[in-house]
Amino acid sequence: MAAPGAGTLGSGLSEPGAVAGDASLNGLEQDDSMTIAAAHLSDTKPRVLVIDDSKDVHRLLKARLRNEQLDLSHAESGAAGLEAVQQEAPAIVLLDLDMPGMDGFEVLRRLKDDAATIHLPVIVLSGLHSSQDKVTAFDLGAVDYITKPFDLTELRVRVRSALRMHGLLQMLAQRAQLDGLTGLWNRAYFDQRWGEEVASCQRHDRPLSLAFFDADHFKSLNDTYGHPAGDQVLIGIAQIFQRVLRQTDIACRYGGEEFAIIMPETEPDEAVKVCERVRDTLENVCWERHPERGVTCSIGLCGSNGSVSVDAAAWLQATDEQLYKAKQGGRNRIAVHQFGGPGKPKLKKAG
Numbered sequence: 225m226a227a228p229g230a231g232t233l234g235s236g237l238s239e240p241g242a243v244a245g246d247a248s249l250n251g252l253e254q255d256d257s258m259t260i261a262a263a264h265l266s267d268t269k270p271r272v273l274v275i276d277d278s279k280d281v282h283r284l285l286k287a288r289l290r291n292e293q294l295d296l297s298h299a300e301s302g303a304a305g306l307e308a309v310q311q312e313a314p315a316i317v318l319l320d321l322d323m324p325g326m327d328g329f330e331v332l333r334r335l336k337d338d339a340a341t342i343h344l345p346v347i348v349l350s351g352l353h354s355s356q357d358k359v360t361a362f363d364l365g366a367v368d369y370i371t372k373p374f375d376l377t378e379l380r381v382r383v384r385s386a387l388r389m390h391g392l393l394q395m396l397a398q399r400a401q402l403d404g405l406t407g408l409w410n411r412a413y414f415d416q417r418w419g420e421e422v423a424s425c426q427r428h429d430r431p432l433s434l435a436f437f438d439a440d441h442f443k444s445l446n447d448t449y450g451h452p453a454g455d456q457v458l459i460g461i462a463q464i465f466q467r468v469l470r471q472t473d474i475a476c477r478y479g480g481e482e483f484a485i486i487m488p489e490t491e492p493d494e495a496v497k498v499c500e501r502v503r504d505t506l507e508n509v510c511w512e513r514h515p516e517r518g519v520t521c522s523i524g525l526c527g528s529n530g531s532v533s534v535d536a537a538a539w540l541q542a543t544d545e546q547l548y549k550a551k552q553g554g555r556n557r558i559a560v561h562q563f564g565g566p567g568k569p570k571l572k573k574a575g
């Protein structure tokens with residue numbers, strides 16, 4: 225499933241393109257003998273984009289960085305460089321200052337003005353001896369500079385250093401979206417992702433389902449066995465998500481004892497089966513701290529087989545209403561509503 229890799233679950237799973245935080249930390253702790261690939265930590269080579277109007281510079285860098293595990297791409301003007309940044313999402317950029325048309329300063333300014341690229345590490349390539357140019361480049365947000373002609377050792381060290389920074393920034397960005405207790409995605413990530421998934425469902429007329437899971441009688445469990453036992457249950461539920469959900473499902477801790485599962489490309493009938501597997505697995509867990517007391521959950525589910533004219537907030541509200549119905553219906557069950565489907569919500573009984 226698409227749960228984040230870091231956290232207490234130890235599955236090491238993450239979404240395609242996401243960076244595994246722990247691997248990044250390992251890379252950062254190593255010394256300079258590390259390779260650039262190790263520093264970057266993904267199994268694909270880090271992409272380094274060179275923006276320079278000189279073909280000779282591209283040839284030279286290709287030769288000099290041949291033995292580094294890099295995916296080197298190039299652009300020969302400022303405008304082409306900005307385009308390549310959008311298309312290729314490089315890990316770092318090597319940027320020439322002196323170019324006809326849009327110069328490096330302007331490229332840097334535009335990269336730093338765009339929220340999507342503001343943190344992209346840029347190393348300035350400068351053939352100029354003017355220290356004022358370097359100062360200006362740093363003021364504009366460059367992380368480093370390399371003076372032409374290139375010194376091979378210096379070039380490698382500075383590229384490695386920028387790649388480390390890229391890895392660290394990605395790790396921090398991902399950690400800020402994780403729930404500290406369960407290692408699942410947190411509420412902030414959910415809010416952002418849910419909006420994107422609803423928009424995508426509407427644009428492409430694709431199925432989408434959303435489920436809210438709420439642990440039953442959780443307050444009483446905390447009161448009876450203490451908060452560490454309650455925490456253990458939350459962690460246990462997250463582990464069940466890890467085991468039972470599919471690769472494409474997105475599990476989030478919504479708050480307290482409530483979890484949200486986004487199921488892209490999933491019709492409500494299929495989503496019910498997925499949720500039922502979780503419900504059934506949880507019901508049968510024997511808890512170390514309280515073997516005499518099991519834990520169940522109630523589930524509200526709302527889905528669509530195709531495009532619907534429901535916005536993200538209304539969809540959430542409708543899912544919450546189903547959760548309420550599952551609770552009212554006796555807990556340990558799923559209540560389902562299908563948008564644009566058979567009008568009457570149905571209650572699926574436990575077991």
Ligand SMILES: [Mg+2]
Nearest residue numbers: 277320322323
């Ligand atoms: Mg130039």
